[in-house]
Amino acid sequence: MEFKMKPEVGFTTQLSYGELHIAGDEEYGFRPYQLMVASIAVCSGGVLRKILKKKRLEVDDITIRTEVVRNEEEANRVEKIHIHYLIKGQNLPKEKIEQSLELARKNCPMVQSVINSIEVTESFELV
Template identity: 55%
Template sequence: MKFTMTEHGFTGHLPYGELHVSTNEEHGFRPYQLLVSSLAICSAGIIRKVLEKKRMPADDIEVEVKEIVRIDEEAGRVAKVHLHFRITGDVDESKMPHVMELTRKNCSMVRSVEESIEVVETFEVI
């Protein structure tokens, strides 16, 4: 992974393509957006895998970031993120608390920030 400075931020040169990052949304993704996206997508991917292993594959998983709490006095540090998952498919809702527990345990991004960011995860089965 390599990042080079540009006029308005930095460009990441990654195997899939370029990633433009800037403190100004007009010129790229803001760093906190990438952090929150990593939490959301890592968790959703683990939910997907766990459901497949339990023979309840999801037809669709949508993640909504319901809340982001930032602390201005601490350089805008992200203190809390609320992720809400909408899962469509033939999923036994009574098994979802265990699925969510396994997801939290196995999501490397959530585990990486567990001492510094409160990650709240809720779900609904549709």
């Protein structure tokens, strides 16, 4: 990837899907920590979705909510990300969802990349 400085503030990169704007100020682009949290949450959610499909569980929709704890005293470091899944579907046994969450955690490359530096927790509810 190549990042080019923007005249105002921040950087851009051109990807096959489009141009991505990244800046410390939300007025000019996505903040780096937002991209990090989004990457971890959506990677985990994508892996979970695949696992549920392989288990032939009927999932109509998944919404992911995140809560982030940052440490202002240490450069606003991301210390904890809690991922909460709202899962909508038919005949979804809680035990199988819990097992699937554990598998997703073990198989999500983004979660595994930060496992020793950021605490990542998950929860879910069936809607």
